[in-house]
Amino acid sequence: MAKRDYYEVLGVERGAPEDEIKKAYRKYAMKHHPDRNKDNPGAEEQFKEGAEAAEVLMDAQKRQAYDQFGHEGVSSQFRGGGFQWSDFSHAGDFQDIFSNLDDIFGGGIFGDLFGGGGRRGGRRSSRGEDLKVAVALTLEEIAEGAQKTIKLSRLEGCETCDGSGAKAGSEPVTCTVCAGQGQVRQATRSLFGQFVNVTTCPECGGNVQVIREKCDDCGGQGRQKKQVSLSVNIPAGVAEGNYIPLRGQGNAGPNGAPAGDCMVFIEEAEHESFERHGNDIVYDLPISFSQAALGDDIEVPTLTGRVSMKIPTGTQSGRIFRMRGKGMPEVNGYGTGDQLVRVVVWTPTKVSKKAEELFRELAELESGKAPEGGKGFFDRVKEVLGG
Ligand SMILES: [Zn+2]
Ligand SMILES: [Zn+2]
Numbered sequence: 001m002a003k004r005d006y007y008e009v010l011g012v013e014r015g016a017p018e019d020e021i022k023k024a025y026r027k028y029a030m031k032h033h034p035d036r037n038k039d040n041p042g043a044e045e046q047f048k049e050g051a052e053a054a055e056v057l058m059d060a061q062k063r064q065a066y067d068q069f070g071h072e073g074v075s076s077q078f079r080g081g082g083f084q085w086s087d088f089s090h091a092g093d094f095q096d097i098f099s100n101l102d103d104i105f106g107g108g109i110f111g112d113l114f115g116g117g118g119r120r121g122g123r124r125s126s127r128g129e130d131l132k133v134a135v136a137l138t139l140e141e142i143a144e145g146a147q148k149t150i151k152l153s154r155l156e157g158c159e160t161c162d163g164s165g166a167k168a169g170s171e172p173v174t175c176t177v178c179a180g181q182g183q184v185r186q187a188t189r190s191l192f193g194q195f196v197n198v199t200t201c202p203e204c205g206g207n208v209q210v211i212r213e214k215c216d217d218c219g220g221q222g223r224q225k226k227q228v229s230l231s232v233n234i235p236a237g238v239a240e241g242n243y244i245p246l247r248g249q250g251n252a253g254p255n256g257a258p259a260g261d262c263m264v265f266i267e268e269a270e271h272e273s274f275e276r277h278g279n280d281i282v283y284d285l286p287i288s289f290s291q292a293a294l295g296d297d298i299e300v301p302t303l304t305g306r307v308s309m310k311i312p313t314g315t316q317s318g319r320i321f322r323m324r325g326k327g328m329p330e331v332n333g334y335g336t337g338d339q340l341v342r343v344v345v346w347t348p349t350k351v352s353k354k355a356e357e358l359f360r361e362l363a364e365l366e367s368g369k370a371p372e373g374g375k376g377f378f379d380r381v382k383e384v385l386g387g
Contacts, residue, residue, distance in 0.1 A: 128251035145236035161215035177203035237331035279337025
């Protein structure tokens, strides 16, 4: 079954502000809540579909990628290549809806969505930095979609210490301040009674483990610079400034924390014959006097090869012919732009003896005499050009 449009799933307009999306999702989640749909076996899937839509549309970066590239643009941002419940980061915003779901889904699935982000015993330190790289593509490559290999230098887990940051023989030890919890509890008294604050452990920074002796090769960071090659699939129809996020392909996190992302920015190489205007391609076609006057069947280059085109009798210089569907495909896969062929009548700068004779003969005939100039003339040219 084809994936549904996220905006359609939640029933919101494409430009809807975030609070409207939030509201729409709340309504959706209440309606499709498995608790209320015990007799409907499809409800669980629908419930998940709504969460996926909300996850994407409530995140500015994911939403932009989706608006530009459709589902293809965001699937790589989910760890398993597709949305899993563990990708849902908004359960905390809808706790009233999600709080009892562990029982329904057999526990465990939602376990790590709650608790203020504190996964017991897990690493919570900050992930690696995101990286940006640019990849230049010709218009032909963009028209077809391309697979590109990009080279970049990034921080990867240190091989000497296996990412731990600790010197050989000096294994990292469990933090004693938080007893391996990554968090510490502080009780404070107030007028209203005792409150317990949970904060990140100041000793290990939430890492759970502390390093006594640092690895010499990485200085305790657990990561080193490496040159790598990445393969990236570029969908057809992308434009300058678009980017493709490669999840987990940025710098490795310090001390084994998850890696950041790598953003591949698209650059459009200048083309010697074509000019891109949105999804339309403009091509200037020089033709001779006789071709313009008598008409001709010719071949013009397009992004996907040569295509025959008819020059009608009496074609005016500057006239634009539209070749439907010969432009750039829409990046979301809906439709294709056109190629606009702008005819330029080429005046010869050198003529042979024979051609000169014929031109003189033609001049005497005066049948092809140009009309009067002035404003009226340009109005008539505009009519011809459809402007
Ligand atoms: Zn190391
Ligand atoms: Zn600690």
